[in-house]
Amino acid sequence: MFPSRRHAPSFTLLSVVLIALIVAGTALWSSDDESVRQPPRISARHAQIDVLDGPQRQQRVQLDLTLFVPSSTPAPAVVLAHGFTGDESDLAGPARRLAARGFTVLTYSSRGFGDSTGKIALNSPDYEVTDARQLLDWMARQPEIATQDEGDPLVGVGGTSYGGALSMLLAGSDPRVDAIAPMATYNDLSETMLPNAASRNPIPASTAAHGAEGVPGVFRHLWARKLFEMATGDPTSGSTSPPSTTSSSSTAPPPSTAPGDEPLTCENFVEQLCRAYTELARTGEAGESTSRMLAAASPSSVTDNIDVPTLLVQRQDNALFGLEQADANARQITAAGGTVKMLWVDERAGRGFPPSVWEQVGDWFSRHLHEAGGARGDRPTASFSYQLAEKTDEGSETERSTLVAERYPGLEEKSVPRFALPLRGGATKVINPPGGSANSPPAPRNNDSAEEDGASSGVATSPPNTPSPEGDERPAAQTAVFESRRSEQDVRITGVPQTELSVTSVPGQPGDDTAVLFARLLDVGPDGSRTPLGGSSAAIRVTDLAENGAPGTVDVALPPTVHTLKSGHRLRLRLSTTDAAYSSPEEAAVHRVAPAGRNTISLPSVPAEPVEETSPPYGALIGIGTFTILIIAGTVLAIRFERSRRRPPEPELTHVPLSVEGVGKSYPRSPDAVRDLSVRVEPGQIVGLLGPNGAGKTTLLRIVLGLTRAEEGRVRIFGHGITPSAPVLSRVGGVVESPGLLPHLTGLENLRSHWEATGRPLEQARLDEVVRIAALGEFANHKARTYGPGMRQRVALAQAMLGMPDLLVLDEPMNALDPAHTQRMREVIREYASTGRSVLLSSHLLDEVEKTCTHVVVLREGRRVAGGTTEELIAADSVTAFHVDQPERAARTLEGIEGIGKVEVRSDAVYAELAGHPTALAVNALVNSEVSINRVGPHRKLEDAFLELVGEER
């Protein structure tokens, strides 16, 4: 054996472990695991600060604020402004999230909200914006906040709804703001309160969600009423929803009376706002001062001054602040030189934005406030993304996927692609019922929850007094319906669909020169199912109609939506004269409407790629791949190595069943278990290893069977060197130490299972024969665990003989056998050898060896002390013992016999090698010399030697 061979496997193991550690370490660390990162420590600090505002800056207001401080300061700051009716606690969650990303985050209650004093002035430049500027002053003095210059904090401003507008108003009036993230907010307040989706002028089609931006339209009284209720702290509605989720405005009970009839107590509003509100609620129109006030409170007044990076987040189906508001903001800020990223999210339910949106806000501020490359979050930022919500086939569940485009089209370069669907339907007369919106049915029209239920209910637009649920084809009804052709392909509608309508007065019918209509777009499936698109109706107000019925053509911006129009579906444009959310004219009127111009609906469709929200775990995959390859390579190498170790058989020994030459083996506890031992077994021999316990018999047998490796010397079976599980061992059967039976199987099953494990054909096993030889009898069918030692031994012997191996190796075969079975087993072994096969057995019983074996090897302390044929050891070398009364005399007499061998006197007897002389001769000689003989018998050297060994042991 070469020493290197024994060490080779440990090198393999070592290298595998090393490579494993390196690969695993790299791969695991390279792939980011959020769950393990330590939660950063964030402390919150409450404060009240006094600010001066008002037209003359003389009103003192106390603002309630909280500062969320990250573990490492000074840090860039982020101001988060809450929505209408909220307070600073609304945004505590997002604030902590941003603070965890290394920002000092300030949330505060705007004047009139929360614990802050003062009255609401609706983001007036004199009030709220002034307050915010003084907040920046205060922040610049705080040690936790990084500054750029004296009094100039490094700060980003974000906010939802009302607060989002504030972020823009502040950025437009204070150059210290470095980045903003207005969310779900407006561009022009008068457009959202008095929307008009119709315009005499062509609506630009370059951007996806361009609104009509027409003359003031129809008062959204439901929302205004709600706003009022919230601001006056009406307990029934103040806690439900801010206007940022105005889609839910329709869930509030519609007014039972006209809003103008309600008493107004503007306790929370500044006087100017109170007057404006009262005017709007009473007349549904904005006077000059009101218009001025709304304009000043609108971000549109300052967007030409905003050149900081802006992240616009807008809800896709928001009824109040629609996508067209974000579109306008984006256009105006881009024109002013700001960078705009646009994010449309599909969030109908819930008042807040989901964490993923706030993470994007954090990304945005990280990108623009943290030092370049210094912080996380420098992921590539797409300039425009929107979410596609698709109803799955099974109903209520929506699958949402985010799609990303490189930029929001139409801002700087090419326009948004548009699809045109032809619109069919003749001119239809529509009636505005007297009383306007007061006659509107209370529910469930224009109700989001009803709309989500699909077409089964709730889309009927006619009031209950109109029996037909649709009223579609009636020549005169409250509703006009036009349908498009079926779409021939899937069209992804992203933004504001546009169409052209002609609206005319009908001579002879009531009605003035102004028509008010509410437009709604529905997706009609091939099976007639209808899905309304967008969060609310688009209010259309057409003025200056010719009395004589000459057509007035308007461009109409339909409700913004993000929706996939499947092929085979068609669009239905529904125009009705009433809508619960709006004030419609009280006078009865009849108008005729018809598609006009190109008679199409133009659908914006921004091409975008779906974004994988997580990148594939490349690190781990590469790691697994590397590892698989390494393991395969290692296996191949190991097999080659194994093959290269095979040696050809020794030609001279191919017919020698067993040849053991100079074998040695030591164990830690017994240094020389076997030393320099040589044994040879020829065909037909039964060789017995004789020795006391511990002489090394079993160790030798283990080495022969390849269970134990010899440290020196060679073992060959039929000339083949023995290594663990060398194939030639298949010609050897054996019993070593104890029988090994599976306790849950019967003896017979054990034999069969063992043979099956060899994979050799069953007919070679000669099972029946072996069972008969071993005399297993009926016990063969009992479970092995019930066997006594004798039966176990017999089954083990039978197992060893399965297949009639050429060499049987038996360790103490007669152990535990009763005399009858011992006798029988002896015969079996002798018979076995007589067929030319060989047997090597061990025993510590001389008698046993003598009766069974043809050859004997005597072992003592691991060494061979004697060996030869049994005959030789018993007969040829044997001496005769004479037990006599006078040993000395007897010895002299015997020595006198001619040709006699050695004579020895021991205590009780004389031992003589008669060397061929008959015993009678010696007896005669002794009798003649008057020695009286007690007993004469053979005395064997073998026994002598053996007893000597045993005696030593004792």
Add this chain to the structure above:
Amino acid sequence: MRGKSDLAPEAVEEIGRTSGADGSAPGYRANRTLPLNVELRRQLSRKRTRVVLGCLIALPALLIAAFALGGDGRPGQRATDLGDLAVLNGSNFAVFTLLLCTHLLLVLTVALFFGDAVASESSWASLRYLATIPVPRHRLLRQKAIVAGLLSGLGLCVLALSALAMGTAWYGTGALITPDNGVLTGPWSAFVLPAVCGYLAVHLTWVASLALLFSVSTSNPLAAVGASVGISVLSQLLDNISRLGELRLLLPTHHATAWVDLLDSRIDWTSMANGALSATVYASVFTTAALVRFQRSDITS
């Protein structure tokens, strides 16, 4: 003498017939020893195997009984825990059962089958007889490991299917409801349970290989099983110490429940891939160690 008749005459002629250059007996081929079906039959005929599989089948019934005893009706709309969701339908119950069993029971099952594989043969003293057939040691280990793997896989499937069947029988059918109150529908939902089982199978290879290593190192099956489970428990213990920070990534059990990510319409594979990598690495190291050890050591018992 009877012995004469016991040995057929043709026995004499067969002596010295060999089948090949390696000197093996006729019909012997090293790569046909210990066929899988033989080993599988050896294991399946054991009472232990049947008891374990039986327990896995019965476990869901126990859970249902526990729910019925302690339950106070169905949870509200806002159940966010897989445990609360378990009583909604069969699929959820199956997922919850797997979650319960991930940390200990499945580890125990796998450790039992693998830790017992070689050690039990040692304890019966039958290992040396397999080695003298001779079944090459690497093959012996491979066949044992494959059968143990098959039994473990069977156990996992039996548990999942039993939970699904009993859950469906008791709580009714329905689409899988995820903790964020989403409903998994469409073709993917049918693959969630198999995918969970698949991930668990990959993840548990580390326990399997560790148990195999212990199995070849000792002749006491219980010691091998106990040591493997013990190390798993220890790893889970350390995983709870947040001070260890990112070091916990290296713990073999760190990614044990990464399959929960599958219960989402948008699946984040990162954690599962890391778990698969971690398991692969551990399994390779332990398996190599087991092979080297088994190949080198003397078979003494």
